[in-house]
Amino acid sequence: MSNYVIGLDLGTTSAKACVFNRVGHLVAESEELIHSEYPQVGYVQQDAEAIERSAVLAVRYAIQKAGIGKDDVAVLGFSAAMHSLVPVGWDGKPLSPALIWSDGRGTDQAERLTEEERQRYYARTGTPIHPMSPFLKLLWMKDAGYEPYHQAAFFMSIKEYLIYCWFGKRVIDYSMASATGLFNPHTREWDGEMLDLVGIRASQLSEIVAPTTLLGAINPDIAEEMGIAPELPVAIGAADGQLANLGIGALLPGEVAVSVGTSGAIRQVTHEAKVSSRGETFCYSFTEDSYIIGGPTNNGGIALQWLKQLLNDQGSYESFLAEADKSAPGAEGLLFLPYINGERAPLWNPRARGNFYGMTVAHTKAHYVRAVLEGITFNLYQIGRALEQLAGPSRKIYVNGGLARSPFWLQMMADIFEAEIYVSENHHSAAWGAAWIGLVAIGEEKDLASIKSNIPMGEAVHPNSGNSKAYKAIYDRYEKLAASIAALF
Numbered sequence: 001m002s003n004y005v006i007g008l009d010l011g012t013t014s015a016k017a018c019v020f021n022r023v024g025h026l027v028a029e030s031e032e033l034i035h036s037e038y039p040q041v042g043y044v045q046q047d048a049e050a051i052e053r054s055a056v057l058a059v060r061y062a063i064q065k066a067g068i069g070k071d072d073v074a075v076l077g078f079s080a081a082m083h084s085l086v087p088v089g090w091d092g093k094p095l096s097p098a099l100i101w102s103d104g105r106g107t108d109q110a111e112r113l114t115e116e117e118r119q120r121y122y123a124r125t126g127t128p129i130h131p132m133s134p135f136l137k138l139l140w141m142k143d144a145g146y147e148p149y150h151q152a153a154f155f156m157s158i159k160e161y162l163i164y165c166w167f168g169k170r171v172i173d174y175s176m177a178s179a180t181g182l183f184n185p186h187t188r189e190w191d192g193e194m195l196d197l198v199g200i201r202a203s204q205l206s207e208i209v210a211p212t213t214l215l216g217a218i219n220p221d222i223a224e225e226m227g228i229a230p231e232l233p234v235a236i237g238a239a240d241g242q243l244a245n246l247g248i249g250a251l252l253p254g255e256v257a258v259s260v261g262t263s264g265a266i267r268q269v270t271h272e273a274k275v276s277s278r279g280e281t282f283c284y285s286f287t288e289d290s291y292i293i294g295g296p297t298n299n300g301g302i303a304l305q306w307l308k309q310l311l312n313d314q315g316s317y318e319s320f321l322a323e324a325d326k327s328a329p330g331a332e333g334l335l336f337l338p339y340i341n342g343e344r345a346p347l348w349n350p351r352a353r354g355n356f357y358g359m360t361v362a363h364t365k366a367h368y369v370r371a372v373l374e375g376i377t378f379n380l381y382q383i384g385r386a387l388e389q390l391a392g393p394s395r396k397i398y399v400n401g402g403l404a405r406s407p408f409w410l411q412m413m414a415d416i417f418e419a420e421i422y423v424s425e426n427h428h429s430a431a432w433g434a435a436w437i438g439l440v441a442i443g444e445e446k447d448l449a450s451i452k453s454n455i456p457m458g459e460a461v462h463p464n465s466g467n468s469k470a471y472k473a474i475y476d477r478y479e480k481l482a483a484s485i486a487a488l489f
Contacts, residue, residue, distance in 0.1 A: 295345025
């Protein structure tokens with residue numbers, strides 16, 4: 001039996017390959033940065049061919065760092081960020097850069113839709129109306145007369161493009177399909193009405209398959225470059241959000257996963273497709289009988305990075321976060337609405353803008369750092385409240401991502417959510433979830449739920465009752481301010 005598994009995670013900023021042992025301990029990782037281009041305001045795109053090369057190198061270097069051979073790897077599983085779109089020609093080559101989730105070209109198209117149309121399309125697909133979705137990107141391409149749109153034989157996500165390059169197959173898993181805004185989660189098929197709206201055919205999209213689908217033999221030249229055996233089983237896996245829930249064990253009712261890196265999200269597994277009456281959350285398919293509902297925020301760690309640069313702080317990230325501990329909860333009345341990058345949930349408004357409220361000459365660096373941390377967390381809490389209306393109360397909260405490495409922020413989160421917080425010792429939950437799906441796909445693990453006994457967990461963080469009480473009053477002010485400001489965007 002081979003002792004190691006690999007999770008390949010295609011993110012917005014990097015392609016990351018993680019080598020794990022069979023109980024979820026990270027053995028080695030390699031990360032190849034992905035470059036984003038900003039040709040004009042609101043445009044964000046990436047080179048799909050360059051990402052394919054980055055993914056090959058990430059796997060190669062991770063294996064080298066682990067010091068293992070080709071025969072030591074049992075399986076590889078895929079994870080990927082959602083909402084990318086690249087037109088592809090008959091020759092299999094990209095006709096344009098990939099438009100990624102943060103690309104805003106579909107903003108005008110989204111705003112032209114009536115409220116009745118927005119609600120109907122959301123109810124059909126579970127995807128909120130927002131420029132992130134390929135549905136809106138395709139509407140923009142159609143309206144703008146975008147030449148690659150007219151020339152395209154196929155439309156793919158970056159993940160699909162890599163699979164096509166490596167395996168010669170056009171396939172997409174349930175979750176990546178669900179995130180396009182063109183998929184009906186009730187029928188698990190491409191939605192004819194949505195395809196008609198964007199002017200494409202189902203044959204231009206990939207075959208929809210389960211996350212445990214094995215992709216067959218990889219191109220031997222690619223296998224050689226990666227340093228893997230050509231016959232290595234590779235599972236298609238799922239989207240990074242679904243796999244983050246799996247990789248951290250948030251699979252049962254009342255178990256919520258929160259991911260906070262550059263951006264953030266809060267998600268819960270359900271066995272019924274559910275959409276919010278106010279359009280606040282997404283509902284994406286995962287497996288044949290499960291869905292992920294939740295909400296993503298554009299503004300996680302990026303807000304802290306922005307503040308650090310703005311204040312010209314030259315110290316470490318840890319010392320910068322430590323400044324917040326010099327201020328009491330509430331930052332002496334300073335509130336921060338963290339919409340500096342537009343916002344998805346709960347507003348779904350790319351024109352949203354961030355705000356500090358309540359500034360005085362008495363506020364110091366410590367207050368600003370604390371206010372930004374609290375604003376990020378209040379925004380997640382607000383999304384979480386909308387999620388509870390659909391999925392019921394949260395009983396356990398699992399956290400992963402870059403901010404999860406800050407004990408101070410974990411305590412703040414426990415206090416604001418008034419719940420116990422659980423953190424895996426492995427900070428690569430999506431990659432571990434992808435690798436686990438691979439083990440299920442090859443029959444070496446019974447089911448997805450069995451991962452719960454194979455996640456190395458740290459000690460739970462318990463809420464401070466005094467801080468929780470204070471935060472309830474502070475959050476009430478935050479929510480009222482957010483509602484008032486939202487009317488101005």
